[in-house]
Amino acid sequence: GKYSILLFCCFFFNDTATTEIYTLSLHDALPISPSDYIAKVDDIYITEKDVKKQFDALPDLMKAIYNNPEGIGNLMDEVLKKELLYLEARKQGLDKSQEYRDKLEEFQKLSLISMLLTKEIEQNVGIKDKEVKDYYNAHPEEFSTDLARASHILVRTKEKADSIYERLKKGKGEDFAAIAKKESIDVNSAAQGGDLGYFKRGQMIPEFEKVVFSMKTGQISEPVKTQFGYHIIKLTDLKKGQKIEFEKVKENLSKKLLTEKQRAAFDRYIDKLKSSYTIEIKEEKLQDIKLAE
Numbered sequence: 001g002k003y004s005i006l007l008f009c010c011f012f013f014n015d016t017a018t019t020e021i022y023t024l025s026l027h028d029a030l031p032i033s034p035s036d037y038i039a040k041v042d043d044i045y046i047t048e049k050d051v052k053k054q055f056d057a058l059p060d061l062m063k064a065i066y067n068n069p070e071g072i073g074n075l076m077d078e079v080l081k082k083e084l085l086y087l088e089a090r091k092q093g094l095d096k097s098q099e100y101r102d103k104l105e106e107f108q109k110l111s112l113i114s115m116l117l118t119k120e121i122e123q124n125v126g127i128k129d130k131e132v133k134d135y136y137n138a139h140p141e142e143f144s145t146d147l148a149r150a151s152h153i154l155v156r157t158k159e160k161a162d163s164i165y166e167r168l169k170k171g172k173g174e175d176f177a178a179i180a181k182k183e184s185i186d187v188n189s190a191a192q193g194g195d196l197g198y199f200k201r202g203q204m205i206p207e208f209e210k211v212v213f214s215m216k217t218g219q220i221s222e223p224v225k226t227q228f229g230y231h232i233i234k235l236t237d238l239k240k241g242q243k244i245e246f247e248k249v250k251e252n253l254s255k256k257l258l259t260e261k262q263r264a265a266f267d268r269y270i271d272k273l274k275s276s277y278t279i280e281i282k283e284e285k286l287q288d289i290k291l292a293e
Contacts, residue, residue, distance in 0.1 A: 039076060041083045046076075054079050117266070125265045127258040135257060136246050141213065142201065143249055145241025148212050151194035153179055153232045154186040161223035161230035168220055168232065176220065176234050185229065194234070200241075208233070 037045035055066060055075060066075050094100055136143060153176070155161050164183060167174050177193025184190035201209060207226045215221060215235040223230045 039080060041080060041087065044083055044087075046079060046083070051076060051079055054082075120269055121262055121265050125258070125262050127254055127261060129254075132250060132254045132257060133246065136249065136253060140243055143244045145200065145244065146213065147198045147200055147239040147241065148235060149198045149237040150196050150212050151176060151180060151192075151234045151236055152186070152189065152196060152208075153184045153194055154189075154229050155183060156185060156229045158223060158225070158230055161232060165220075165223055165232050195236070198237075198239075213238075 036047050038048060038051070039046040051072070055063065058066065065071055089095065153161075153164055155164065160183075164179060168176060168179070177195075180194030181190050184194055186194075189196055201213065203209075204212065205226050205228075207224060208231060211221050211224050211233055212235060215233070217235055217238055219235055221231075221233040223232055
């Protein structure tokens with residue numbers, strides 16, 4: 001059918017769906033009356049419930065594609081393909097392989113973890129509109145349209161960054177742009193004397209951005225550590241903007257705050273579990289592990 005390739009991709013490139021193929025089949029269902037089935041493969045009966053289950057697993061975009069008579073026919077065809085492939089895999093004895101058993105064990109483990117986190121975290125941690133509004137009011141700087149222009153010198157080590165910062169701080173006539181061209185490992189900006197151009201909040205990594213928008217024009221920062229290395233930053237211009245209306249940021253802010261609350265709750269839950277179980281780590285053996293040559 002027209003959309004069979006889309007569903008094929010959903011089955012075989014979605015981790016959960018792929019594992020589902022390994023582990024779940026209509027073989028596992030209880031015997032049903034033939035009057036209940038809408039299709040069959042050998043002695044496997046497929047019901048409306050089975051087709052709906054496959055439909056419910058689709059992304060919303062694909063649901064819109066399949067939610068019509070033609071789409072239902074195509075969906076049924078994909079369910080049949082899935083059963084044919086499952087039967088052939090069983091026929092070839094793949095369900096007896098160690099690879100299958102390993103994947104089945106991992107799937108069971110991840111499924112139980114998912115259920116536990118839903119029960120202990122997602123169902124118990126929410127975000128209220130008042131919390132979102134209070135955060136918005138308490139952090140006006142995060143919702144402004146300010147534009148900053150900055151230059152930076154990026155190096156790999158703290159020692160190197162400290163050395164460059166001291167040279168700049170002593171002011172012995174050394175030019176920031178000249179040092180950036182010579183020392184910065186960010187080759188693109190180094191060619192421009194470290195200039196990054198104008199950017200707004202949210203465009204740079206948080207550690208970098210936090211420092212930039214707290215500086216005064218012309219100020220040079222102490223070394224700032226990020227995932228890329230150590231930055232010495234110079235703020236060259238700051239254009240003040242307007243505060244973005246609450247309704248325009250409410251949805252994304254709510255998701256951000258909920259994620260942060262759930263992460264904090266998760267960390268507390270892990271700490272609680274660590275105190276409830278006996279954990280032993282053999283550091284010497286851990287150090288001997290080689291993940292890649």
